Amino acid sequence: MDFSQRTSLDVVVLGSGVAGLTAALTASLAGLRAMVVEHRPDIGGTSARSSGTVWVPGSHYLPSPGADEDREQAARYLESLVGNRGERAMWEAFLENAPQMVDDLARHADIGFRPYLAAPDYRQDCPGAAGGGRPLEPLPFDGRLLGSDFSRLAWPLPELMVFGGMMVTRGEALELLRADRSPRAVWLAMRLVGRYLRDRLSYRRGTRLVLGNALVARLFKALLDRRVPVLTEARAKRLVEGDGRICGVELAHNGNTLTIEARRGVVLAGGGFPADASWRARHLPEPVAEYTTASPGCDGTTLALALDAGAALGPSGLDNALWFPSSVAKRADGSTAVYPHIVLDRAKPGLIAVNASGERFVNEAVSYHEFVRAMYRAQGKSPAIPAWLICDRAFIRRYGLGLVRPRSVSLRKHVANGYLRTAPTIEGLARELGLPPKTLAATVNRFNGFVFGGVDQDFGKGNNIYDRSNGDPAVSPNPCLGPIERPPFYAVEVWPTPLGTSRGLRADVHARVLTESGQPIPGLYVCGNDMQSAFGGEYPGAGAQLGQAMTFAWIAARHASGADSADDGGRRSAQHSTTH
Numbered sequence: 111m112d113f114s115q116r117t118s119l120d121v122v123v124l125g126s127g128v129a130g131l132t133a134a135l136t137a138s139l140a141g142l143r144a145m146v147v148e149h150r151p152d153i154g155g156t157s158a159r160s161s162g163t164v165w166v167p168g169s170h171y172l173p174s175p176g177a178d179e180d181r182e183q184a185a186r187y188l189e190s191l192v193g194n195r196g197e198r199a200m201w202e203a204f205l206e207n208a209p210q211m212v213d214d215l216a217r218h219a220d221i222g223f224r225p226y227l228a229a230p231d232y233r234q235d236c237p238g239a240a241g242g243g244r245p246l247e248p249l250p251f252d253g254r255l256l257g258s259d260f261s262r263l264a265w266p267l268p269e270l271m272v273f274g275g276m277m278v279t280r281g282e283a284l285e286l287l288r289a290d291r292s293p294r295a296v297w298l299a300m301r302l303v304g305r306y307l308r309d310r311l312s313y314r315r316g317t318r319l320v321l322g323n324a325l326v327a328r329l330f331k332a333l334l335d336r337r338v339p340v341l342t343e344a345r346a347k348r349l350v351e352g353d354g355r356i357c358g359v360e361l362a363h364n365g366n367t368l369t370i371e372a373r374r375g376v377v378l379a380g381g382g383f384p385a386d387a388s389w390r391a392r393h394l395p396e397p398v399a400e401y402t403t404a405s406p407g408c409d410g411t412t413l414a415l416a417l418d419a420g421a422a423l424g425p426s427g428l429d430n431a432l433w434f435p436s437s438v439a440k441r442a443d444g445s446t447a448v449y450p451h452i453v454l455d456r457a458k459p460g461l462i463a464v465n466a467s468g469e470r471f472v473n474e475a476v477s478y479h480e481f482v483r484a485m486y487r488a489q490g491k492s493p494a495i496p497a498w499l500i501c502d503r504a505f506i507r508r509y510g511l512g513l514v515r516p517r518s519v520s521l522r523k524h525v526a527n528g529y530l531r532t533a534p535t536i537e538g539l540a541r542e543l544g545l546p547p548k549t550l551a552a553t554v555n556r557f558n559g560f561v562f563g564g565v566d567q568d569f570g571k572g573n574n575i576y577d578r579s580n581g582d583p584a585v586s587p588n589p590c591l592g593p594i595e596r597p598p599f600y601a602v603e604v605w606p607t608p609l610g611t612s613r614g615l616r617a618d619v620h621a622r623v624l625t626e627s628g629q630p631i632p633g634l635y636v637c638g639n640d641m642q643s644a645f646g647g648e649y650p651g652a653g654a655q656l657g658q659a660m661t662f663a664w665i666a667a668r669h670a671s672g673a674d675s676a677d678d679g680g681r682r683s684a685q686h687s688t689t690h
């Protein structure tokens with residue numbers, strides 16, 4: 111589509127992550143003319159780097175009957191987990207709409223998923239937590255279907271691909287590790303690598319897309335099919351206000367100023383502020399996270415536009431972010447690799463995390479979000495930022511450690527560049543890390559003493575199904591407990607890194623942006639990490655971010671189209687929001 115200096119549409123969406131693409135697609139499905147504006151050269155934001163899991167309790171993907179029951183249990187769960195940290199009406203709106211959203215998009219736009227039946231919710235200590243089925247995995251997508259637009263799709267994190275350009279799911283990665291024992295794994299390896307090699311004759315990376323890249327690509331394809339434009343490298347200068355409502359956006363693009371009229375509304379979907387140091391300094395806890403795995407485009411500029419238009423941020427929460435512990439290394443080209451320790455190593459048997467006193471401070475198998483929260487909590491007592499993950503050579507051979515893949519024959523490169531620290535004894539490793547040698551040795555001895563009985567008496571590592579789902583099923587009695595005993599010993603340093611931010615624009619159940627006094631700003635909507643977390647910054651389970659993002663994007667677009675509720679007439683009024 112060519113854009114003249116004035117173009118008139120129904121909905122303009124700022125941001126091309128899963129939230130933005132879902133909003134534009136839903137608007138288009140409702141018969142509106144929509145467009146997506148992205149300020150980066152590539153499409154997909156942090157979503158394209160993510161695992162793409164979407165947390166939707168009670169979806170039609172669950173074996174029936176059970177969906178209604180699951181939704182009720184999920185309400186108990188969120189009530190207990192979120193408490194008064196988030197608005198009840200918001201998470202209730204999520205629970206009500208999320209299943210309808212996935213059903214609608216599957217039926218009308220082929221946005222399909224499959225349930226992870228063995229992915230337990232993260233907080234098994236809260237009533238209503240499920241043992242699996244709420245997280246949905248995006249179906250693989252063939253990038254070739256995007257034609258020349260494939261090159262516009264943002265790349266996953268290089269460290270999470272194989273051979274620098276081949277995507278695999280976690281299940282495939284686990285299967286591939288069995289390639290020396292299992293004919294099925296050999297066949298899988300041959301298929302994946304064969305396809306990848308063929309792809310590389312024509313493309314810069316593999317075209318078999320999985321995880322978040324597949325979800326973004328599938329949404330993008332649906333937009334291409336419906337002729338919804340995605341304009342990249344366009345900077346939003348201001349929101350245009352007229353007749354008491356937000357009715358467009360002024361953009362800078364290719365040296366021109368474009369004014370795009372948005373008759374039904376503007377949707378903000380800029381992914382929050384994880385990538386902007388000054389926003390981080392203002393809103394995240396001390397010591398302020400220096401690194402992030404989020405897209406560099408998530409810099410708070412959409413939030414600033416909204417604040418200028420009279421919007422308000424939601425209340426400051428416990429820490430205003432969603433977290434990974436990450437290790438950091440220099441790439442060959444000099445850029446910084448930030449590796450998120452999500453599920454592959456911390457929960458496995460034979461690893462502990464220690465603070466600056468050489469003591470454990472956390473159950474290493476908790477979710478990434480809770481792990482970082484424990485790092486911050488420990489600060490007051492003995493600093494755990496950075497913390498050290500400690501294991502032995504046998505552990506790395508079997509499970510890998512961060513950037514070091516399982517079965518790595520030599521660790522020399524990682525030791526030489528300082529990513530891995532090593533010593534032949536635990537005391538020697540402590541000296542290498544600047545930790546008290548006697549304390550670290552005592553910590554390791556005590557942990558090793560828990561292995562035989564299978565009970566971590568200090569932190570309960572492996573005590574619940576979430577922990578165990580990331581342990582090693584071949585190890586008993588506790589799949590998360592194993593000894594650290596065979597030299598040499600290794601350590602890697604981990605830091606808190608926001609994968610996204612949870613403080614965002616205050617919104618109501620229709621995803622309308624609110625002012626400080628709780629009044630909706632007509633024509634202005636928000637979704638994804640630009641919106642105040644409906645879960646009050648808590649992380650209920652895998653896919654909680656994208657689940658919320660897609661749901662409120664769907665709600666926003668449907669409200670803008672008038673599909674699901676009576677509009678408020680579209681004028682700013684003294685009337686207060688319908689949040690409750």
Ligand SMILES: Cc1cc2nc3c(=O)[nH]c(=O)nc-3n(C[C@H](O)[C@H](O)[C@H](O)COP(=O)(O)OP(=O)(O)OC[C@H]3O[C@@H](n4cnc5c(N)ncnc54)[C@H](O)[C@@H]3O)c2cc1C
Binds near residue numbers: 130154158638654
């Ligand atoms: C490695 C990794 C794995 C993850 N796995 C999962 C998972 O499996 N499930 C889950 O729920 N969450 C996951 N997350 C978190 C999740 O990816 C994010 O919370 C989510 O992608 C946020 O979606 P969004 O659409 O709000 O923002 P994004 O996907 O970040 O998209 C925002 C886009 O808006 C653009 N933008 C910003 N400002 C402007 C502007 N002013 N004008 C135009 N464009 C703008 C940005 O450049 C960006 O492209 C993961 C994160 C990481 C890093």
